[in-house]
Amino acid sequence: MAEVFGKRVREVRHERGWTQEQLAFEAGVKRAYLSEVENGQRNVSLDVVEKLAKALGVGPEALVAE
């Protein structure tokens, strides 16, 4: 599931035309951490799902749908 989530975060970030730095700043997370999340290397918790979804302006379900 981490892979699906990471891929969706990257897709939506690209749709916004944002760099990882921009999304990391908006979501209040470290860029290196975001890179690991996007690479499916992090089993994130719901509060991180919420932070990233809010920063990207989508509902959390948009980032976890398979």
Next chain:
Amino acid sequence: MAEVFGKRVREVRHERGWTQEQLAFEAGVKRAYLSEVENGQRNVSLDVVEKLAKALGVGPEALVAE
């Protein structure tokens, strides 16, 4: 977000007519932990979201939609 997730898990569990014991067994988690999750007291990670969604027979998005 933990509250939203917990509420959804409980709603879908009730739709299935399952007890907490049954869902905990199907998802491979402890009943006491599931009770805390349903009460919004746990900031669960994506692998728990996946386990509970699979056990309930729904997509993970169904449990995180606000």
